[in-house]
Amino acid sequence: MTVARLSGITYYPVKGCAGTAVPEATLTRAGLPGDRVYAIADEKGDPRWQGGDPALALITPELTEGELTLRAPGRDSIPADSADVHAWLTDVLGVPSTLVRCPAGNGGRLHLVSQASLDALNHRLAARGATPVPMDRFRPNLVVDGWDAPHTEDGAARLVVGGTELAFTEETIRCAVTMVDQRTGLRSGPEPLRTLADYRRAADGGLAFGAYFEVRRPGGLTVGDEVTVGTR
Template identity: 45%
Template sequence: MAGVTDLISYPVKGCAGTSTSDALLTPAGLAHDRSFMVTSEEGVYRTQRRHPRLALIQPAISNDGTRLTLDLAGADTAALFGAVRLDVITSAPRRDVDLFGAGFQGIDQGDEVAAWLSEVLGVPSRLVRVPPEHDRIADGLTPGPSGYADSSAVHLLSRASLALLDQRMAERGAPPLPMNRFRPNIVIDASPGDGPDGDGDWAAVPHAEDRARRITIGGSELGYAKLATRCAVTLVDQRAGARQGPEPLRTLAAYRRATSGGVVFGTKFSVTRPGKLSVGDDVVVEEWGDAEL
């Protein structure tokens, strides 16, 4: 078995995450995860790939999803821009938005937050919310609903996988990286139990999560969708809001290159049974498969 060591939600796509000890797992992932997105005035999604300062924006959303606050990390920047607070708009006319070239709908959240984002990012920007009728289904071995996430609803990563990456980077003279470089939703670590080969502590084996096909956590269940393909967002220091060089992609490319050509690290899952998650919950693999790498 394994245990949950961290739960992180990202209410605004591309912005900072919020760790919590308990979370509701909905059909589209952790409650409110990627339910908002920053776009250009034309509706094209913004991401840390081109706007790394998004990482400095710290969202806070009420449990019922009706109030959203955006603030900035760091005393200097926070004092310069202040925070913006808004009542979430759910009934305005929809507008077209673009996410990786796919067309969806969004509910614009008004001029005040748009002006704040435009000033922080240095480019004209808007904030939109996923509409209630949003019916996006992400692909993968187990398709499932997803908000404005890159693909599937849940990204799971083990501490053992990160430890191996840090070890390989150290061999190249590079410093270790924090877990937030990879922006997972569920972080797991080893606890006593039986692994896929009957040798216990499966989560202590780097990338064992790649082989998990059906997972139960508490009363919820996840179905394997795909490996997580990594991009330039992993190059962004999440505390500084700036790119910091070639790692970890340089090291990952040496041992985690998929047959499709992409670099993979971590695993994406769809929600097959919603429920409540808590730090400390057992993570039980009900079905194993072969790694796709």
């Protein structure tokens, strides 16, 4: 019997921007430390997202001891507390943009996707002659490898991972962000949404892929930890 294990941990210091993969983390009741604690806002103060601004994927945040630095191809890095950070973002994205703090972070949610789910999707993509997509199209916080059945995450009432316990809250409804190539910052649809529409319709009509969990028992987790499932 295959043992399921945690194969990836990623947090996203700035909503919509590139993530930071780490080998271990300590979860709190609020979720993954440093996850989505900043956002980039438009002229109205609304957060920008990759569906409308795919070039966000090219901005790489680095959060070190509470200090945020932003990087982008072909530009000097800039500290988040620089007076020029808003001009820097505006130049990178080509539209007026400001960096803002998100007091609630990610609201304690952890986004989890299994490798089995991605493998099943890519099998369908290959069958229709489309190019497989990498895991980063779905921007998960946690990746689990070793489950035999795809979408096991949908039916897991709880997960025990390392010293933590997670509880299922809801399926993840996908949007246009999944069509953005995270390496180029360009939209390359209609996949994977077109194929997901064939077999992953949720009750509300959205396209479900992956699931959200909340932290029931804080603690440490490490890539390679065994993942134990408790069903509903």
